[in-house]
Amino acid sequence: MRKADSTHQSDIVARVALRRGENAAAILEISGRWLRDARIEPVERILTELEAQSVKRLTIRPDGLEAWDSRLPCYLLKIADYCVAKAIELDIGALPQGVRDLLALARAVPERSGARRHQERASLLVNIGTRVLGLIKDSRLLIVFVGELILAVWAALRGRARFRLLDLFIFVQDAGPNGFAIVSLISLLVGLILAFVGALQLAMFGAQIYIADLVALGTVREMGPLMTAIIMSGRTGAAYAAQLGTMNVNSEIDALKTMGISPMAFLVIPRMLALVLMMPLLTLYADLMGIVGGAAVSYGAFDVSLIQYYHEIAKAVDIADVAVGFCKSLVFAVLIAIAGCMRGMACGRSASAVGDAATAAVVDSIVYIVVSDSLITLVLNQLKI
Amino acid sequence: MTAAHITVEHLTMAYGDFVIQRDLNFTIGRGEVFIVMGGSGCGKSTLLKHLIGLQQPAKGEVFYDKQNFWSADAEQRLQVMRRIGVLYQSGALFSSLTLAENIALPLGEFTALTKAEIADMVSYKLALVGLAGFEDYYPAEISGGMQKRAGLARAMALDPEILFFDEPSAGLDPVSARLLDDLIISLRDTLGTTIVAVTHELASIFAIGTDSVFLDSDSKTMLATGNPKQLLAESEDPRIIQFLTRGQGRGGR
Ligand SMILES: Nc1ncnc2c1ncn2[C@@H]1O[C@H](COP(=O)(O)OP(=O)(O)O)[C@@H](O)[C@H]1O
Numbered sequence: 001m002r003k004a005d006s007t008h009q010s011d012i013v014a015r016v017a018l019r020r021g022e023n024a025a026a027i028l029e030i031s032g033r034w035l036r037d038a039r040i041e042p043v044e045r046i047l048t049e050l051e052a053q054s055v056k057r058l059t060i061r062p063d064g065l066e067a068w069d070s071r072l073p074c075y076l077l078k079i080a081d082y083c084v085a086k087a088i089e090l091d092i093g094a095l096p097q098g099v100r101d102l103l104a105l106a107r108a109v110p111e112r113s114g115a116r117r118h119q120e121r122a123s124l125l126v127n128i129g130t131r132v133l134g135l136i137k138d139s140r141l142l143i144v145f146v147g148e149l150i151l152a153v154w155a156a157l158r159g160r161a162r163f164r165l166l167d168l169f170i171f172v173q174d175a176g177p178n179g180f181a182i183v184s185l186i187s188l189l190v191g192l193i194l195a196f197v198g199a200l201q202l203a204m205f206g207a208q209i210y211i212a213d214l215v216a217l218g219t220v221r222e223m224g225p226l227m228t229a230i231i232m233s234g235r236t237g238a239a240y241a242a243q244l245g246t247m248n249v250n251s252e253i254d255a256l257k258t259m260g261i262s263p264m265a266f267l268v269i270p271r272m273l274a275l276v277l278m279m280p281l282l283t284l285y286a287d288l289m290g291i292v293g294g295a296a297v298s299y300g301a302f303d304v305s306l307i308q309y310y311h312e313i314a315k316a317v318d319i320a321d322v323a324v325g326f327c328k329s330l331v332f333a334v335l336i337a338i339a340g341c342m343r344g345m346a347c348g349r350s351a352s353a354v355g356d357a358a359t360a361a362v363v364d365s366i367v368y369i370v371v372s373d374s375l376i377t378l379v380l381n382q383l384k385i
Numbered sequence: 386m387t388a389a390h391i392t393v394e395h396l397t398m399a400y401g402d403f404v405i406q407r408d409l410n411f412t413i414g415r416g417e418v419f420i421v422m423g424g425s426g427c428g429k430s431t432l433l434k435h436l437i438g439l440q441q442p443a444k445g446e447v448f449y450d451k452q453n454f455w456s457a458d459a460e461q462r463l464q465v466m467r468r469i470g471v472l473y474q475s476g477a478l479f480s481s482l483t484l485a486e487n488i489a490l491p492l493g494e495f496t497a498l499t500k501a502e503i504a505d506m507v508s509y510k511l512a513l514v515g516l517a518g519f520e521d522y523y524p525a526e527i528s529g530g531m532q533k534r535a536g537l538a539r540a541m542a543l544d545p546e547i548l549f550f551d552e553p554s555a556g557l558d559p560v561s562a563r564l565l566d567d568l569i570i571s572l573r574d575t576l577g578t579t580i581v582a583v584t585h586e587l588a589s590i591f592a593i594g595t596d597s598v599f600l601d602s603d604s605k606t607m608l609a610t611g612n613p614k615q616l617l618a619e620s621e622d623p624r625i626i627q628f629l630t631r632g633q634g635r636g637g638r
């Protein structure tokens with residue numbers, strides 16, 4: 001990127017000179033070439049001089065003005081504004097017609113009162129306060145969103161669904177089959193890692209066969225649902241936030257509302273439904289891949305035969321474990337959809353706001369996922385399931 | 386007739402195989418206010434895209450002065466593009482920058498002005514389009530018409546030699562539209578800026594236009610070129626008369 005110099009290198013010179021007249025009058029003489037790259041004395045110096053001499057009448061006169069562009073009216077506008085503020089009588093009759101026209105145009109629409117904003121630097125305390133208020137606002141947003149969502153789900157359950165089936169298919173395609181590759185890769189590797197870390201310890205006691213238990217239980221109950229959820233929050237949750245955020249920027253969500261179509265029913269429900277349908281399937285698939293990863297390690301590096309591995313798993317994992325993982329993935333699906341859609345709908349109206357919404361959606365859903373996972377595990381532990 | 390600033394020769398425009406307009410020939414003179422007219426969807430915005438370097442012609446040439454715009458290398462084309470300013474149909478302001486930052490961006494990139502000088506220039510340009518005091522607003526916080534005017538302030542930031550407008554007065558109230566016309570005339574008269582404007586506003590067309598081209602979507606080519614007032618007075622083509630009289634015919638009103 002080219003950076004503008006703070007000191008002008010150009011030799012194009014534009015000059016101003018303030019001459020005192022009688023009776024608090026003064027003449028400002030303008031000469032030289034007032035072009036874009038010209039070196040021009042800061043206007044503030046002229047203003048302080050006017051102030052110091054308590055000038056009451058100012059005449060601006062060209063005196064050897066060779067060429068000019070926007071720099072000249074820009075400069076004179078500041079002086080003219082100053083004159084108005086200080087009730088100085090200003091005569092610009094001698095200036096070229098074009099300059100006078102541009103000045104007149106610049107002042108044709110007076111500044112709307114109250115329009116200008118003043119930025120103040122907030123103190124630390126104010127910043128902390130603003131943050132806390134922001135948190136409160138966020139949680140209220142979440143509560144309202146969940147409430148509306150429940151109403152919309154209720155309406156949908158009673159057969160008043162108002163979304164297009166085609167949309168649902170597209171979202172299902174996107175959340176399910178299109179996510180296959182990344183889920184395969186990650187869960188296979190997680191299975192490998194789990195097996196490897198556990199096996200090194202277990203092998204010290206000659207208990208390699210228990211790798212199967214470790215991998216199978218760890219994957220089916222925890223890692224399968226968790227890894228799938230984290231992948232999907234980055235893949236799909238962020239995409240939802242960006243889609244809805246962009247729609248919000250273009251007033252598309254407003255358009256839906258004014259048509260009497262609930263954005264909740266039309267936009268959020270199909271997305272959530274797609275995730276709820278696909279996440280459990282992806283999770284079961286991820287479980288399988290994790291177990292395959294474990295098998296590769298135990299068979300390849302620790303001399304456990306595949307038959308042994310299979311029997312050990314069949315002994316260790318019962319249907320309740322699979323059900324736990326399945327239910328977790330349902331919960332995560334809802335949480336990811338809520339985080340993504342809520343951030344998208346609450347998105348500001350700029351390009352960077354869409355980016356922020358996508359980021360916030362991923363951060364939110366990961367927090368929701370991990371917190372809810374801990375809670376579920378704690379409860380199940382108490383219930384001894 | 387003034388010296389030619391932009392010359393279009395045998396220009397055919399297409400999206401893929403879908404031809405929008407074919408065989409356009411016209412000249413835009415230096416310091417003219419050149420109007421591009423035609424019904425909705427006939428390819429006016431597309432024509433602007435060809436002139437400002439966003440879309441390559443399917444056939445034909447665009448010349449800036451004597452330089453062939455599209456056969457020049459990328460660096461030369463960039464040089465030409467630096468000398469033009471564009472007001473897009475939707476404003477196209479950078480949504481995450483304030484109005485002041487939007488206008489300051491080209492000034493900071495391509496001039497050696499100091500920060501204070503840039504701030505003054507930003508205020509001046511905003512004042513010219515009637516937005517004094519709106520420096521610290523984000524585009525989403527102002528109305529559509531104001532966005533249009535802010536877009537114009539950004540287009541004029543570098544005092545370009547040629548200004549392109551895509552429907553500048555759409556979405557403006559009559560008074561603002563009139564001030565915009567005045568501004569266009571002043572820019573032309575004071576800085577010698579060549580203006581190329583797509584517009585439907587008959588009032589503006591006759592008030593500021595000194596030359597024009599009329600595109601037609603049925604025959605997919607231009608029907609006429611020349612001063613709009615003269616076209617209204619002399620044209621034999623009913624489609625042009627219809628357009629220039631709001632469908633009332635020459636005797637109407
Ligand atoms: N990106 C695009 N791809 C394909 N066709 C386009 C595209 N943009 C515009 N068109 C078509 O080109 C034609 C002219 O569009 P445009 O130049 O925007 O019209 P207008 O004269 O109203 O500005 C229209 O028929 C439109 O459908």
Ligand SMILES: [Mg+2]
Pocket residue numbers: 429430431474551
């Ligand atoms: Mg258009």
